[in-house]
Amino acid sequence: MRAAVLDAALAALLEHGYDGMNVADIARTAGVAETTVYRRWATKADLAAAAIGELAVVENPLPDTGSLRGDLRALLAQIMALLRRPEVERLARAAVALAGDDPRRSEARTAFYRARTAGSATVAVRAIERGELPAGADAEAVIEYLVAPAYLRLLLTGGPLDEVLLDDSVDRTIAAFAR
Template sequence: MTSEGAEAVDSDGVEPGTVRPGGRTARVREAVLRAAGDALVEHGFDGLDLADVARRAEVGKTTVYRRWSSPAGLVADLLTDMAEQSLPRTDTGSLAEDLRANARLVVRTLTDPRQGPLFMAVIAAAACDPRTAEALHRFYAVRIGEWSGCVEAAVGRGELPAGTDPGEVIAAVSAPLYYRLLASGAPLDEEVADRAADAAAAAARAGVFVR
């Protein structure tokens, strides 16, 4: 994995991968991030090379080095884009159904032929690269924040005890699903998703997640 001596910040003093690149429209960013995702799926983080990404995206190497500076910066922006493209949370008026929708979305993502391997590659990269880990943490903080509203609404309706930590409830839904993906290798399907959601809902009702 190489970065060919690119600078850590761009000409505006902004760390690459933390904001949308300016200038040449979103088409360049879209092409580069698509190419980066393809390269990650094929070669993993250790094989992610900015020159190769530029070639795949049919973009000048200088543009890629200037805007993203390093493979870690590219992955950070890829995660930002993935968060931006994620579907909005479901609002059914029922905690159980909202959490099931969340769990099923996670399963669909992790079993998608492209998204699944991409997440695996990003998670593996985060285990050995601090900047990628920070980007991954931001990604999940955004997603958990978006879905926390269904827990807050459930507290407001009296479905859950006051003081329930919304983020902990949402994390409890997806945790067993990622365990299956990364550790056990057990199948992921809607039945598994519903079971994870129901378990998190039952624990929340019992006050397990009260701060």
């Protein structure tokens, strides 16, 4: 049931965007009652965040190469590959559009961002445990620092999501946070 609803929600987001996403249609597509959807996801924003989060988890399994540099490089390479997909770029732009004055939209954006950053922060936590990062390092800040240039290029500057950006982002993140 959960997978069917999230698949239907993601399809609706990709096709219609957040504003065109309709919980009743998603429930019908997933073969469940609308009340079933709302029992698990209290708002449309919660459902949208969960669907986008599921896409990120499926498309970006958490790397474990044994080194901070390897993990950061693998993680950012996955994220950049995902961001290069036109339908994902539309979702990223839609997430930015969720930043308006509507608190429900802001909640959806924040829920997705926190879930994604917290999951990816495991890479930094492992690096702290291995001694590659200092004990006081903020694991979520490491991930924010790593991915911010890619999102900046995608959403604002239009620069390429290329190997140069990948290598520079990893090098700068390590320089900023490592011992």
